[in-house]
Amino acid sequence: MSNLFDYDKAIETCMDEDGNVIDAELKAYLEEYRDEAIEGIAMGIKEAKAEAEAIKAEEKALAQRRKVRENKANGLTKYLGSYLAGRKFSTPKVAISYRKSEAVEVAEGASVPDEFLVEQAPKIDKVGLKKALKGGAVIDGVSLVERQNIQIK
Template structure:
């Protein structure tokens, strides 16, 4: 069931076709040519497309909320597992334990610990790529400053509510 009723002719513009540029995630492609050629009153077509858009936005929002909920549950489970592992490390203190259902063993490893980053020689530093502060440039341009290689352009963005 959808939030809005969308004309079946509009829905038919979604197709699965091996010969076309198919979205590899969903298998769907919107046939814009077929959408353009629909014999339907212009206002009805616009209404249906706008409602379809609103459906997709609502679906995407719901999916994002689910992703967030699953991410929280995953992180909670990971944290609990890490706490239990840390607890076992503390109480076993290197002791090996074997059972039919599990085995706890230990292996040695090495890790670098940095005590003072300022003392590390340049040859061991990884350079980061330059990043451009577009927000700062926008504010400077709005304040009348001239910046070579940048300009403030006005765009006309559609909003469907």
């Protein structure tokens, strides 16, 4: 059978309109294979989730290694820049030069004119809304929805 719903349809053919079983052997056979199909799908879900977790753990480990290397490179760059203090350096393997750049630094407490302030869209506090709704608050257009989330272990 191609999907679980096909099993259910086939199992229904083993019963009459009143729900009485007319072919118990075929019904039991179909139910057994349907249960095996459900188990197979659930095992596939568990395997996919386990792989995703392993990948996530590896991503985290790689991100940590990357951050360590970036910090090391930044530290060495500052050290070398401080030592060379703008002097050029060159060998057959490496060439160090400088380029000018500009950056705006805003001091703590600076009074920046309104024309240079960027508006940001407000963010909805769903955690706060949930607490309010559970506390009995009624908010137009907002509701607490109960969902059924499948758990496979």
